[in-house]
Amino acid sequence: xxxxxxxxxxxxxxxxxxxxxxxxxxxxxxxxxxxxxxxxxxxxxxxxxxxxxxxxxxxxxxxxxxxxxxxxxxxxxxxxxxxxxxxxxxxxxxxxxxxxxxxxxxxxxxxxxxxxxxxxxxxxxxxxxxxxxxxxxxxxxxxxxxxxxxxxxxxxxxxxxxxxxxxxxxxxxxxxxxxxxxxxxxxxxxxxxxxxxxxxxxxxxxxxxxxxxxxxxxxxxxxxxxxxxxxxxxxxxxxxxxxxxxxxxxxxxxxxxxxxxxxxxxxxxxxxxxxxxxxxxxxxxxxxxxxxxxxxxxxxxxxxxxxxxxxxxxxxxxxxxxxxxxxxxxxxxxxxxxxxxxxxxxxxxxxxxxxxxxxxxxxxxxxxxxxxxxxxxxxxxxxxxxxxxxxxxxxxxxxxxxxxxxxxxxxxxxxxxxxxxxxxxxxxxxxxxxxxxxxxxxxxxxxxxxxxxxxxxxxxxxxxxxxxxxxxxxxxxxxxxxxxxxxxxxxxxxxxxxxxxxxxxxxxxx
Numbered sequence: 001x002x003x004x005x006x007x008x009x010x011x012x013x014x015x016x017x018x019x020x021x022x023x024x025x026x027x028x029x030x031x032x033x034x035x036x037x038x039x040x041x042x043x044x045x046x047x048x049x050x051x052x053x054x055x056x057x058x059x060x061x062x063x064x065x066x067x068x069x070x071x072x073x074x075x076x077x078x079x080x081x082x083x084x085x086x087x088x089x090x091x092x093x094x095x096x097x098x099x100x101x102x103x104x105x106x107x108x109x110x111x112x113x114x115x116x117x118x119x120x121x122x123x124x125x126x127x128x129x130x131x132x133x134x135x136x137x138x139x140x141x142x143x144x145x146x147x148x149x150x151x152x153x154x155x156x157x158x159x160x161x162x163x164x165x166x167x168x169x170x171x172x173x174x175x176x177x178x179x180x181x182x183x184x185x186x187x188x189x190x191x192x193x194x195x196x197x198x199x200x201x202x203x204x205x206x207x208x209x210x211x212x213x214x215x216x217x218x219x220x221x222x223x224x225x226x227x228x229x230x231x232x233x234x235x236x237x238x239x240x241x242x243x244x245x246x247x248x249x250x251x252x253x254x255x256x257x258x259x260x261x262x263x264x265x266x267x268x269x270x271x272x273x274x275x276x277x278x279x280x281x282x283x284x285x286x287x288x289x290x291x292x293x294x295x296x297x298x299x300x301x302x303x304x305x306x307x308x309x310x311x312x313x314x315x316x317x318x319x320x321x322x323x324x325x326x327x328x329x330x331x332x333x334x335x336x337x338x339x340x341x342x343x344x345x346x347x348x349x350x351x352x353x354x355x356x357x358x359x360x361x362x363x364x365x366x367x368x369x370x371x372x373x374x375x376x377x378x379x380x381x382x383x384x385x386x387x388x389x390x391x392x393x394x395x396x397x398x399x400x401x402x403x404x405x406x407x408x409x410x411x412x413x414x415x416x417x418x419x420x421x422x423x424x425x426x427x428x429x430x431x432x433x434x435x436x437x438x439x440x441x442x443x444x445x446x447x448x449x450x451x452x453x454x455x456x457x458x459x460x461x462x463x464x465x466x467x468x469x470x471x472x473x474x475x476x477x478x479x480x481x482x483x484x485x486x487x488x489x490x491x492x493x494x495x496x497x498x499x500x501x502x503x504x505x506x507x508x509x510x
Contacts, residue, residue: 037074038504040067041164043153045146045173046136047077050122051085053136055283055418056171056201059250062286063500066493068119070501076162080149081113081124083132089115093124099159101152103144104219110152112159123160125152137173143209143236147218150176154185163190166504168197172207175240176218182243183224195507198244200237202415203258204265207236231266238270245507247271248279248500250416251437255280263413279503282440283416284493285425292426292487297398302427304487307480310402310427317403321387323360330473331360332466333404333428335397335419338367338375338390343410343433348374349459354466355385362387362400401426405479406469410454410462414438424450424486429479431469433457441491445472450486 046052048061060077068075093113101110111126125131130145139145154177157163169178178196185191211234214220220228228239241247249255255278257263258271271278288294292310293303299316302309311327318325332354336342355361361382363375372390379388389396401407407423409432416437420430424442430451432438442451445468452469454461473479 036072038072038166038508039074039162039164040064040076040166040168040504041153041157041162042075042077042168042170043150043174043177044077044079044170045149047079047122049086050079050089051082051136055416058286058418059201059283060170062284062289062493063497064120065118065286066284066497067501070497073501073504075119076121076123076164078123078125078153078156080131080136080145081111081126082136084134084136085124097159098126099155101148101155102219103148103151104216106148108148110148110155112156114160123156125149125156127152142173143207143213144217146173146207147176150174150180151219153177154180154191158190164194165508166195166197168199169240169244170199171201172205172237172240175207175236178240178243179220179224179227179236183220183227195246195504196240196244197246197248197503197507198240199248199250200241200258200415201250203237203263203267206238206265206267207234209234209236230270235267238267241267241270241274245277245510246279246503247274247277248281248503250281250283251440252280252282253439254415254436257413257436279499281496281499281503282437283418284496285418285421285491287425287492290422290425292402295398295402297395298402299399302402304427304484307427307483307487310483313399313402314405317362317399318360320399321362322384323387324384326358326360329358329360330405330470331362331403332406332408333361333400333423334363334365334408335400335423336363336365336367336409338365338371340368341412341414342367343412343457343462344371346410346457346459346462347408350463350466351378353463355382357470359470360385360387362389362404364389364391364393364397364400366390366392398426401428404428405473406431406466408466409433409438411435411438412457417441420451421491424489425491427483427487429469429482429486431465433462441489445469445482448485450482450489 042064044060046057048057064075064077067073093115096112096114098111101108113124115122130148178198181196227242228234230238259268261268293301298313300309300312315325375388379386401423407428407430409420414436420432420442423430430442432442432453434453434455443449444453452465454465
């Protein structure tokens, strides 16, 4: 899945990463002293399985677990204690104490809860004023809420006696943790050796606020304003980019794309100025969670070596949606947020031409009313060929991945994307536009390809490749080889985790 042209980790050669990556099964954790372990703390606003609004949660949950399998690392994660965290986990939380956290002139209560899952220790920051609300985001005081969270992270380190070697922050909600570390807390000796890593999952969301509140709300002395000021306002993501020793993105191609104005969303000059510490590392998926051989949501289980159950899944999916049960008719699926950057305008332009053929189209998702209304009307006009489900439904999504033949993902921009990997794992061959992680994970049909791709953001180009895919589908032997190739592609976290391990160790050598 990686080669020299796909990764921006040029200073992390594979042989070096392998030398450092001592796998747990070869050297049990008990043989490594606690003092010898490298301490990693993930700071994030969500994590699976506790609470998730998108791909960030899956990354935190899966990446922390993958790195913890290396006995050389002590991995911990810290999150806000939201109201919506699943109750089955709350009953096993262990209260370990509380302290007051100063945020400018405020002095706020902060409770600390602990939970252990496998080799990973989770901490939860409790403050009902900030976090006892429905959902994670979307409040007028989100800046203050996550400033409190980041300041609490800094204070909790001493309380629990865990000063990490690497503080790994994710997206703008945790950006201030890196900023506080390198500004307010640098006067404390125990913080000076901590290295900060900041990962951009989506550069579009940056955490922008008025400069007037730098000291009053965030509690950052004005002498540090140059670190956060950008375009006449506070930009929290910019601050973390400037403060962190290493900057990562969720795919190699996205790391290159955000250096350009179209993808950089205004921060491209800052990215270019810091490109020497920029690394693109492709996300993975949890192979245990997404396994058609064991997934209880499926109508029948199957594997790359025995795909008979996939035909059952397709027939049952067609039956469930009232579609004709036709093995010969390829099912094209989309599971997506219905927003413009997902390429839905391209789909609108050509879908009716595609529907002239013997195909079926299933769409699952929610989003902009314009797209919801269009695809709902499309299903009304093409009964027996089109199904539109305006919903977010994890169980149904698994059934669609398993029952689909072709998975369409024509995004205008996509930092990484997980759906194309999950679809491939379930034998729904991915058809994607070559951008971000889509380009890095799906290679075009041919000698060694695992899907179909098109380069330009153009409806005619997409239609051409859809027709190419439908042509291959009619060649049953060729299609079977392609499905097997897609299902056997390694999208696990093991490779990506080794790159992160190598990056951490490089930083600690300096």
